[in-house]
Amino acid sequence: MSEEASVEELVERQRNHLPPAERRVAEVVLRSPEAVAFGTVARVAELAGTSGASVVRFATRLGFPGFSSLQAAVQRAIGQQLRPAVERIRADTGPDVVAASLQVEVDNVQRTLAAVDTASFEAAVDLLATRPRVLVMAGEAEAGVGAMLASGLALLRDGVEQLRGSDVAVARRLATCGAGAALVAIDMRRYERWVVEHAARAADAGVAVVAVTDSLLSPLAERAQVTFVVSAESAGVFDSHVGTLALCNVLVTGTARRLRRSATDRLDAVEAAWQATGALVDG
Amino acid sequence: MSEEASVEELVERQRNHLPPAERRVAEVVLRSPEAVAFGTVARVAELAGTSGASVVRFATRLGFPGFSSLQAAVQRAIGQQLRPAVERIRADTGPDVVAASLQVEVDNVQRTLAAVDTASFEAAVDLLATRPRVLVMAGEAEAGVGAMLASGLALLRDGVEQLRGSDVAVARRLATCGAGAALVAIDMRRYERWVVEHAARAADAGVAVVAVTDSLLSPLAERAQVTFVVSAESAGVFDSHVGTLALCNVLVTGTARRLRRSATDRLDAVEAAWQATGALVDG
């Protein structure tokens, strides 16, 4: 990609050599770029209190062939800003894996948690806190995250299990868990057949399914009662589940808050057991 | 602000009632919203591999009068997203837990990865890539992260195991692994005695230990050849291992890069096996 100056730079450079009408246009462009990105010549002209012709002349003065090119440049800038970090990385950072991952992983966490809406969160926490049985089922790549969700929840309440083992074992467990259970299903694109199918069957049987997946169009989301969309971009070869883990943490935290009274007793008991067995070293 | 459903919600609501062509349009809309915000019917149609008419039909199916209204809705969403995150959080009145976690988890990732110095990283990757045997041992709370590290590495090379099970089983495995092995030990404050002691004993036996822990003063770091310090702050009651997982991802990525030639063959073989068994659904 050629090294071209940003629109803001171009505007700044011309700022003092502009006739009054075009100067007002410049201010509009800097102050509300979405007006030029999404709008039309007429709209920008209206905001600047001038006519379309001045807007076009302003664009050409910046060096663009016309307004359309200026608009395209602003759109590219905005587009870059909201593209996932993975695609930004390629241009910015060098071959430093750590630096690249830093950007990507931060982006994963931000996107994943920003996408959590209040209603879904409350609904999910409600299920996790009140259902007599909570099952966690995760694809192979996400098994670790699933385990951490399950173990976190298990410290807060009874009746939490992670589903693993053979297909038939999972099927049996799901068949016998009763309709009052909740199932958290975690899987990403290239969905694993067993996860998708067991989740669907459970939903049919009346189990409340919470889907943690990578798209609203995922087959997991299809029958789910609550769906969370996570960002799993990676600087490497495999998907990153950092965002997913962050989401699981929030769910555990929310559940802990909901169960405050009973959970603290439980945690105290666990703590006492640890102390008694001397399993911990304070270091 | 009026209470109107987001475009994503509208898409989800229709997800099961979409014909194939419109479904492809839906994927484009969700995956690259800038195409609909900045682009035209023809552009979206091209990306979805269909015709303009299907794009318009899709928009009307969501409840919009036409494509233009869908475009306007997406533009509004992007416009909001362009504002600084601080304002957004206030506007959403999202649950405090989520907002707070966002900050904390981002911080964890940043601190953890920023603390990785090049020499340690290279040394660790070298161990993970070249040692004939790699063992992963994690405290209970970190077991999931350990599992993800182990499974990531196992996709790249032979001889990767996660140590679990009873104390004696772990002891036996460590005793028989030979001095050429590498051991990744993951544990945080309130260190678990078995992790600390097994790691120490392994180090004495000549195993190269990579410690992933929360302080340079940790007992794990004491005998380790390479130590990574992670940030595990949390907005809730338990430690967050988001930063730890990010670190593990980087280690896997680094190892993959080092093993590029052999690893790609291996991944191809895995892929072929998946295809052959039909274990994956593309959704």
Add this chain to the structure above:
DNA sequence: CGTCAGGTGAAACGTCTGTTCCGGACCCGG
């Protein structure tokens, strides 16, 4: 006062857009 250069907006032009309509392809139950 006359001339000229630059700034400006209204209007005309051609292009491209979104929308609608229609005919054909396809699937399914009879």
Add this chain to the structure above:
DNA sequence: CCGGGTCCGGAACAGACGTTTCACCTGACG
């Protein structure tokens, strides 16, 4: 094999768009 429905893309149409042109205004200068 045959109707009914759905799905889909090409083409036609009306409208909106960016661009260009041109006439008017203003201020400076000789």
